[in-house]
Amino acid sequence: MTLTPLTRPARLKQGARVAVVAPSGPVPQERLDAGLDILRGWDLDPVAAPHVVDRHRQFDYLAGEDAARARDLEAAWCDPSVDAVICARGGYGVQRMVDLVDWAAMRAAGPKVFVGYSDITALHEAFAVRLGLSTLHGPMVATTSFLKDPRTQESLRATLLEPESVMTLGLATARPLVPGRARGVTLGGCVSLLAADLGTPHARASVRGGLLLIEDVGEEPYRLDRILTQLLRSGWLDGVAGVALGSWEECGPYEQEVRTLLYDRLVTLGVPVVEELGFGHCATALTMPLGLPAVLDTDSGTLTLDVPALG
Numbered sequence: 001m002t003l004t005p006l007t008r009p010a011r012l013k014q015g016a017r018v019a020v021v022a023p024s025g026p027v028p029q030e031r032l033d034a035g036l037d038i039l040r041g042w043d044l045d046p047v048a049a050p051h052v053v054d055r056h057r058q059f060d061y062l063a064g065e066d067a068a069r070a071r072d073l074e075a076a077w078c079d080p081s082v083d084a085v086i087c088a089r090g091g092y093g094v095q096r097m098v099d100l101v102d103w104a105a106m107r108a109a110g111p112k113v114f115v116g117y118s119d120i121t122a123l124h125e126a127f128a129v130r131l132g133l134s135t136l137h138g139p140m141v142a143t144t145s146f147l148k149d150p151r152t153q154e155s156l157r158a159t160l161l162e163p164e165s166v167m168t169l170g171l172a173t174a175r176p177l178v179p180g181r182a183r184g185v186t187l188g189g190c191v192s193l194l195a196a197d198l199g200t201p202h203a204r205a206s207v208r209g210g211l212l213l214i215e216d217v218g219e220e221p222y223r224l225d226r227i228l229t230q231l232l233r234s235g236w237l238d239g240v241a242g243v244a245l246g247s248w249e250e251c252g253p254y255e256q257e258v259r260t261l262l263y264d265r266l267v268t269l270g271v272p273v274v275e276e277l278g279f280g281h282c283a284t285a286l287t288m289p290l291g292l293p294a295v296l297d298t299d300s301g302t303l304t305l306d307v308p309a310l311g
Contacts, residue, residue, distance in 0.1 A: 002209035002239070003185040006134040006291030009084075009111040011310035012160045014043040016083040019076035020141050022052040022063035024119040025091020027142045029053050032088055035141030039086075042157050046141075049076055052088055062093045069093065070100035073123075078109040084160070088142045090118025095196065098122055103130045113160065113310065115287070116140055117280065118217070121189030122197060128187065128291055129202050136309065137189055137213065137279060138287035145285045152285045159287040163308035169286050171278030174301025177263055180272030182242030182296045186289060186303070188213035190280075195227045198234055208239030211296050211303070213288055215246030215280030221257045224248075228265040242296040243273040244303055246280030274298040 012018075018039055020032070032052060039046040049072035054064030063069060076085050107130070114127055114135040127133045138156050139146035146152055158166045187207060188194065191214040197203045216224065231237050243266055248258045259275065266273050274296060278286045289309035296303050 001205070003187065003207065005185055005293050006128055006132050007111050008134050008292070008307070008309070008311045009113045011163050011308075012044065012083055012113065015045055017045045017047060017081050018084045018086055019047055019049055019079070019082045020052060020086055020088050021049045021069075021072045021076055022088045023069050023073055023097055023123060024063060024087075024093035025061055025089055026055045026063040027052050027088040031142035031147065034147050035088070038146070038153060039141070042161065061091060062096070066093070066097045067100055070097040074101050074105060077106050077112065082112065084113035084115070087116030087120050087140045089140050090116070090120055092119055094119050094122040098126050107131050115156070117285070118190050119193060121193035124189050124290055125194070125197055125204065126202065129204060134289060134291035134309070136287050137290050139285050145283060149284050155286045159289070159309050163310045166287070167308065168302050168304045169277070169288060170302040171276070171284060171286065172301075173276040173278060174274055175276065176273070176298035177245065177259070177275040178267055178271070178273040179298050180242070181298070182211060182272045184209050184211040184241030184294070184296070186211045186213060186292055186294050188290065191216050191224070191231075192219055192227050195230050198230070198236060204236070206236055206238055210240055211242045211244060211294055212237070212240050213244045213246065213277075213279065213290070216248060216251060217281035218250045221252045221261050224251060224258065225261055225265065232265065232268070237269060240269060240271060242271050243269070244277045244296055245273065245275040246277055247282035247285075249281040272296060272298045274301055277301065277303065
């Protein structure tokens, strides 16, 4: 089955209430406060979920108990006064809580904006498969790129409030890895999380017809090799229309090792591949809509949406 576009949520208006949740790792209070102040500066009304700064009793890499993190997401989504849900940070933990969420209640609550990246990839996939909803692979409230980089902030702000102004995406660093032009429906995120999702009850069978956006952090070349090889061997990548690569921070020397590995594994797909498009764990991280029709052009180093990210 070929991927089809997903439902777009409505764009935000001034005064919109934004719930901030922590489905994965714990969040320092001072970083959370700084991120909330940025949202207030956009004339939004941010509110932190009850367990955002919690820590798990046994595993301090988790932001509170699994059930509490699931309830925070569910309660924010099902609150009719909330227009958007933005994650505070990634880390690890979504896979422990994703099946504890009441997805039927979430579906009944209707579409709204959802933003995150990194470990949040598992939730992007859940929103796509279980709710049929387009989401935003974008910066999170308590992350360095959001707090420190004006272009990262502006990319998210414009996507949320003026989505027609950011229809063509990509940084000047983008260049062809495998030349060409492709059309498809965007999906993706952290590639290690996509591989970890394989074999789970609600995983996609394939990405046929998709424009796959992938990046990662802290994965050495041999581990990236294993991840990409698993995706290839499973058949998950069969029929993909094109691939856009983001950042590969702390994954080894890019030009000498990582780039060579990416080419070796992805050239076998026979589709266009663009590198360094400008999303993920990087200093400037553009907001990338997932679940929407777009055109990937490796010569211009751009991803151009057919429609604005939000309605």
